[in-house]
Amino acid sequence: MELTGAEIVVSCLRDEGVKHLFGYPGGAVLNIYDEIYKQTAFKHILVRHEQAAVHAADAYARATGEVGVAIVTSGPGATNAVTGIATAYMDSIPMVVISGQVPTPAIGQDAFQEVDMVGITRPCVKHNFLVRDVHDLAATMKKAFYIAATGRPGPVVVDIPKDVTQHRCHYDYPKSVSMRSYNPTSKGHSGQIKKAAQMLLEAKRPMIYTGGGVVLGNAAAQVIELVRMLGYPTTSTLMGLGGYPSPDPLFLGMLGMHGTIEANMAMQHCDVLLAVGARFDDRVIGNPKHFAKEARRIIHIDVDPSSISKRVRVDIPIVGDVAQVLDEVIKLLQADTTKPDAQSLKAWWAQIELWRAQDCLKYDRAAAVIKPQFVIEKLYEVTQGDAYVTSDVGQHQMWAAQYYQFDKPRRWINSGGLGTMGFGLPAAMGVQLAFPDAMVACVTGEGSIQMNIQELSTCKEWNLPLKVILLNNGYLGMVRQWQEFFYEERYAESYMNSLPDFVKLAEAYGHVGITVDKPEDVEPALRDAFGKYKDRLVFLNFLTDPRENVFPMIPAGKGLSEMILL
Amino acid sequence: MRHIISLLMENESGALSRVAGLFSARAYNIESLTVAPTEDATLSRMTIVTRGSADVIEQITKQLNKLIDVVKVQDLTDGSHIERELMLVKVRATGDQREEMKRLTDIFRGRILDVSDRTYTIELTGPVSKLDAFLVAVDASNILETVRTGASGIGRGDRIMKI
Numbered sequence: 001m002e003l004t005g006a007e008i009v010v011s012c013l014r015d016e017g018v019k020h021l022f023g024y025p026g027g028a029v030l031n032i033y034d035e036i037y038k039q040t041a042f043k044h045i046l047v048r049h050e051q052a053a054v055h056a057a058d059a060y061a062r063a064t065g066e067v068g069v070a071i072v073t074s075g076p077g078a079t080n081a082v083t084g085i086a087t088a089y090m091d092s093i094p095m096v097v098i099s100g101q102v103p104t105p106a107i108g109q110d111a112f113q114e115v116d117m118v119g120i121t122r123p124c125v126k127h128n129f130l131v132r133d134v135h136d137l138a139a140t141m142k143k144a145f146y147i148a149a150t151g152r153p154g155p156v157v158v159d160i161p162k163d164v165t166q167h168r169c170h171y172d173y174p175k176s177v178s179m180r181s182y183n184p185t186s187k188g189h190s191g192q193i194k195k196a197a198q199m200l201l202e203a204k205r206p207m208i209y210t211g212g213g214v215v216l217g218n219a220a221a222q223v224i225e226l227v228r229m230l231g232y233p234t235t236s237t238l239m240g241l242g243g244y245p246s247p248d249p250l251f252l253g254m255l256g257m258h259g260t261i262e263a264n265m266a267m268q269h270c271d272v273l274l275a276v277g278a279r280f281d282d283r284v285i286g287n288p289k290h291f292a293k294e295a296r297r298i299i300h301i302d303v304d305p306s307s308i309s310k311r312v313r314v315d316i317p318i319v320g321d322v323a324q325v326l327d328e329v330i331k332l333l334q335a336d337t338t339k340p341d342a343q344s345l346k347a348w349w350a351q352i353e354l355w356r357a358q359d360c361l362k363y364d365r366a367a368a369v370i371k372p373q374f375v376i377e378k379l380y381e382v383t384q385g386d387a388y389v390t391s392d393v394g395q396h397q398m399w400a401a402q403y404y405q406f407d408k409p410r411r412w413i414n415s416g417g418l419g420t421m422g423f424g425l426p427a428a429m430g431v432q433l434a435f436p437d438a439m440v441a442c443v444t445g446e447g448s449i450q451m452n453i454q455e456l457s458t459c460k461e462w463n464l465p466l467k468v469i470l471l472n473n474g475y476l477g478m479v480r481q482w483q484e485f486f487y488e489e490r491y492a493e494s495y496m497n498s499l500p501d502f503v504k505l506a507e508a509y510g511h512v513g514i515t516v517d518k519p520e521d522v523e524p525a526l527r528d529a530f531g532k533y534k535d536r537l538v539f540l541n542f543l544t545d546p547r548e549n550v551f552p553m554i555p556a557g558k559g560l561s562e563m564i565l566l
Numbered sequence: 567m568r569h570i571i572s573l574l575m576e577n578e579s580g581a582l583s584r585v586a587g588l589f590s591a592r593a594y595n596i597e598s599l600t601v602a603p604t605e606d607a608t609l610s611r612m613t614i615v616t617r618g619s620a621d622v623i624e625q626i627t628k629q630l631n632k633l634i635d636v637v638k639v640q641d642l643t644d645g646s647h648i649e650r651e652l653m654l655v656k657v658r659a660t661g662d663q664r665e666e667m668k669r670l671t672d673i674f675r676g677r678i679l680d681v682s683d684r685t686y687t688i689e690l691t692g693p694v695s696k697l698d699a700f701l702v703a704v705d706a707s708n709i710l711e712t713v714r715t716g717a718s719g720i721g722r723g724d725r726i727m728k729i
Contacts, residue, residue, distance in 0.1 A: 118580060119583070127635075179634075180729060305632075306625065306632050309624065310625060
């Protein structure tokens with residue numbers, strides 16, 4: 001039987017097993033929406049702004065490991081989606097975004113709501129397609145899902161002109177894909193893996209550095225096994241948190257610009273470094289020249305060859321699926337009778353404990369004002385570490401990363417690479433839809449939350465009982481912090497004047513709003529949010545210390561051992 | 567260091583812009599870029615002349631390989647290879663210069679394709695350095711117009727890039 005292009009799009013999504021589609025209708029996608037209306041295989045979640053649809057699909061993918069799917073119309077719908085697409089691209093999130101396009105004869109005519117979507121998104125997608133012929137539609141959709149999910153994952157855009165959604169052809173969803181130009185490596189080179197195992201055993205001051213690739217590559221179990229087997233110190237990037245349980249003594253905390261002393265110093269002074277699914281980016285190692293001052297040998301496992309030896313030269317590159325490569329490394333280590341040099345390891349740990357004893361995440365727990373760190377610690381206690389925590393971008397994001405002790409992968413959901421303010425609330429929606437019974441908290445600031453606040457309406461429509469944890473300090477806090485440190489306290493446009501009454505705002509959208517301004521009220525408010533108001537969206541407006549800063553901090557361009565401490 | 571990168575890619579619309587966009591987005595240098603379909607119409611062959619340190623060239627080849635439409639990438643300068651560029655150049659050819667231009671063209675093994683009473687249009691092929699040398703020899707003041715294709719390259723002997 002012949003189907004229309006619109007029927008084919010919907011059939012592809014159904015056959016791909018999609019359960020949630022995030023989107024916003026418009027002229028160019030009306031045929032597709034008409035088919036969405038008629039089907040029951042998946043739910044469509046109507047957002048209030050296209051950016052939110054893409055963030056929600058992105059977070060859905062981060063939390064579940066499945067491919068997130070969003071749909072937007074042509075022109076402004078498409079451009080509104082771009083920030084979301086770039087966010088997913090920077091963090092390697094598997095996602096398919098369907099965009100409507102003007103009919104093929106109108107392309108290039110500056111038609112109403114026309115934009116060159118393939119051109120605009122080219123630098124921020126893993127791949128994109130413009131489908132000009134309905135006969136290519138099903139195969140293109142299949143390729144889009146395949147490309148998004150395999151190798152180093154990433155977003156794929158499928159741009160579909162309106163006339164293609166009307167044309168008819170036979171529908172047959174391909175069972176598999178074979179592309180001569182795209183064959184991601186999954187199995188690591190066995191010779192390199194042998195050398196890596198050997199080098200790990202020779203280490204006197206070892207360090208294991210894990211990144212988002214551990215989470216995305218489902219390699220947390222392997223990392224835990226390897227670390228515990230060797231007893232080596234371990235750190236994680238912002239993106240990798242939860243890949244190794246944070247409360248574990250072998251874990252030194254997050255590293256990087258706002259990493260712990262022990263993680264940054266051990267990273268700088270180790271003699272053998274194992275990097276797993278991480279990319280030595282500027283927020284992690286700071287200045288690469290400073291990093292290179294200390295001699296160390298580096299093993300780097302990554303699915304993307306272009307991430308290896310990009311900013312830092314490595315000695316043993318291993319391209320492959322991180323879980324598969326680590327399985328091989330573990331097997332070799334189990335078979336090897338050589339053990340790490342216990343004496344050296346003991347001395348190394350003694351040094352690390354001295355760094356750790358500086359307690360760099362200490363803050364004034366007796367303060368009369370609410371310290372933002374305290375709110376995160378209480379959030380951790382009240383949720384018993386079992387919540388999905390999404391965040392926006394800024395100080396609150398760093399505090400959430402530092403003080404919520406993630407012990408499972410896919411629980412910490414934030415925009416690490418692009419640093420997109422406005423990500424947190426739609427991300428929390430995506431997570432809550434994927435896991436309706438889970439505790440979901442969106443840690444945010446008064447700057448970030450206002451960038452996608454309209455989604456409180458979507459939350460109402462779907463009765464999403466997520467909790468907004470607003471650390472309201474009246475400033476664009478991270479901007480203010482940089483201005484204090486590096487611009488002689490000239491606070492240019494970092495003060496948030498005329499904030500709305502967030503309680504009334506939450507109530508206006510049909511939710512529960514609570515303002516908390518005393519430290520002793522923090523825990524009860526959180527308990528109410530997750531207890532009494534378990535089934536409601538609760539917007540918690542915590543009025544926190546406006547002058548609090550994120551420590552430690554490595555100023556941009558400085559090295560790992562050049563931290564500013566409290 | 568100057569490198570000549572050859573690549574085979576799917577002959578899809580927009581393929582060229584993916585490569586050109588990659589170079590500009592990552593601040594890589596392009597000296598020239600030529601592209602045309604191969605004997606297999608589904609594939610295009612591209613030759614890119616670029617400059618960069620060993621690290622940069624390594625990243626360029628990795629990033630090119632990462633493009634979904636790219637089937638194969640080879641740094642021709644890694645081994646022995648042949649490089650040719652075609653140039654059309656229109657020169658002033660009046661009085662004594664007419665003979666001189668004809669002689670220079672012969673020395674460089676070029677051909678005069680078109681003649682007017684004031685100009686010659688000369689065709690020249692060869693490595694980029696030979697074309698540069700010709701332009702120096704005729705002197706800039708005599709050059710009215712030049713068109714160059716950019717270099718195309720191929721490996722020597724059994725060095726074959728095919729799928």
